[in-house]
Amino acid sequence: MRTPIAREFGIELPLFAFSHCRDVVAAVTKAGGMGVLGAAWMTPEELEMSIDWIRARVDGKPFGVDLVFPGTHGDEKDPADYLKAIPAEHFAFVKTLLDGAGIEDLPPGDRDDFMAEYATKMAMTNQKSKRQLEVALDNRLNFIVGALGVTPKWVIDAAHARSIKVGALVGSARHAAKQRDAGVDVLVAQGTEAGGSVGDVASMVLWPQVVDEARGLPVLAAGGVGRGSQILAALALGCQGVWLGSLWLGTAESELDIDMRERLFRAGSEDAALSKAMTGKQGRMLRTKYVDSWEAPGAPQFLSWPMQSILGGYPFRRAARGHNLDYWTYSCGQIVGDMREHTTVKGEIERLLNEYVESLERLNATSSWE
């Protein structure tokens, strides 16, 4: 697995791990891959603290950060304005849903304080992205990845001025061409199997299409990778490495508490549903009563991003307090059907490597040049 991208980044394995959890990022980086911290929701101060925390644990090894550059969504609205723009009908819909399930409401003062804080977290503005980017640049991180939309020129120029590589997630060949022309260094081809915001094209079709469009730029395969055999497949399809997100949710290092993890272990691949319930954009997440209610006839229209995400703070907070995971959901991909028990990052990486070698041997045994 000594692919050019692994050599360029100076990592032992071309295994990239997206996670919102600094513990996962540090553990993957320490194990020889590269952790990339999902920081879109963090304040610049939180990001700085997380970077310091990771750096203190990875023995100088490289790691990265994943940010959202909102582009046309980046009007500099006050987060409180987003909150005010949520129609009363939408608040009433989620309130009635949770009232009906007998989940205790939040005291009004607590609810308002929490929602004000949550709106600040979830609102994505260019100003916030710029400040987050400055933190990543000042800390000379090794990889800055853009999650949504075409990566703006100011991001690419600022990163390149400090010799930092820029990556971008893409869900179609068309997006890949746009990001390539914008000047990114690495394309992360994310198939619809993935957890989080996704497109419609499956990894098996998407990966080689993006490799073609990349015209020599390295491509990382994302979406549906949770076994060593799938890593081998990704390399066979022309990718230089893999980018995994869902798998880490089941590890001891994950941000999820034990109840939530166990809920994922009971889910099948078909329970990783496509819905706009979380963010207002199509995403893949655990199917729960909350998600189904939004998809049922009579539910209000989804709000646009980031308002749907901001609204979600209220029911999720209530559901968490009431220990009722039916009225919560979390991004997860179809590999959730392969996740069955508590694991650790180190254990998962060892398993992936063993499976990769077994798959390679099996494949080699089927080829003969005589």
Ligand SMILES: Cc1cc2nc3c(=O)[nH]c(=O)nc-3n(C[C@H](O)[C@H](O)[C@H](O)COP(=O)(O)O)c2cc1C
């Ligand atoms: C819980 C979760 C949250 C995610 N949030 C983001 C995000 O904020 N930014 C981003 O670029 N990708 C996000 N993703 C997508 C991952 O970067 C990655 O592409 C995806 O998880 C790969 O597919 P897999 O889930 O099959 O491993 C998220 C994925 C998960 C599972």
